[in-house]
Amino acid sequence: MAVVQLVMRVLKENHMENIYVSHAYFILQFVFVSLLFKELIPNLRFRMLSKYLLIGIPIIVSILFVFDPKAFWNFYIPEIIMCSIPLIGYIIYYLFISLEVKKSVWILVSIGLFVYLISSLLVYVGGNYLINNDTESGYIGQLWLVNNFIYLGYQVLITVEWYKNFRRKEVVL
Numbered sequence: 106m107a108v109v110q111l112v113m114r115v116l117k118e119n120h121m122e123n124i125y126v127s128h129a130y131f132i133l134q135f136v137f138v139s140l141l142f143k144e145l146i147p148n149l150r151f152r153m154l155s156k157y158l159l160i161g162i163p164i165i166v167s168i169l170f171v172f173d174p175k176a177f178w179n180f181y182i183p184e185i186i187m188c189s190i191p192l193i194g195y196i197i198y199y200l201f202i203s204l205e206v207k208k209s210v211w212i213l214v215s216i217g218l219f220v221y222l223i224s225s226l227l228v229y230v231g232g233n234y235l236i237n238n239d240t241e242s243g244y245i246g247q248l249w250l251v252n253n254f255i256y257l258g259y260q261v262l263i264t265v266e267w268y269k270n271f272r273r274k275e276v277v278l
Contacts, residue, residue, distance in 0.1 A: 112210045125177055128184065132163055137189040138218065142195040145211055151198065154215040158191050180233040183266065185269075210270045217262030221255055 136159065143155045166184045170177050176184075196219045203209040228248055235245045 122134055122178065124179060127176065127180060131184055131188040133191060135159075136164060138192050139195070141211075142192075142199055146195070146199055147232070148202075155191075155195065162187050162191065178189040180229050182230060182233055185226060185229050186243065190224050193222050196222070201228065203256075211266065213262040213266040213269075222258040224255045228255075 139155055139159045143152055143159070146155075147151070166181075166187060171179070171182060196215050199210070199215055200219075203212055203215075228251060230246060232248050235248065
């Protein structure tokens, strides 16, 4: 994801169009988070469903771009929704089954990702509206700033989760 953000930044600094790079971000986010939850959730039905969605959604999004090539140069709302809603469902299911376990890992990451996906879904839908309809106000920059702060909060939760559950613990002799 950092590579996608770096590419977008370089393109922006060189005054080049960069919105099309967001498609790689959404698809890669969908693939990697789907693979994570496919490993975290032991339910066989869930694993089968996630495998079908993991294959199906990128194919459907690609087909939609073939039929509407102009969408490639905008935030494509169907793509954003198709890549975000299943992830939100995975997170809700994981949090629900984690209630039964005394010590669960990935809870903070899941909560942070849930908040980030819900808010970024709204930010991208609002951003798409502002890009297409409101060129005069400075709201678009404020919208991306809000998204950046939410993403930063998500990164903080990842760091806390790592510190609590995955860091190498010192062995005291």
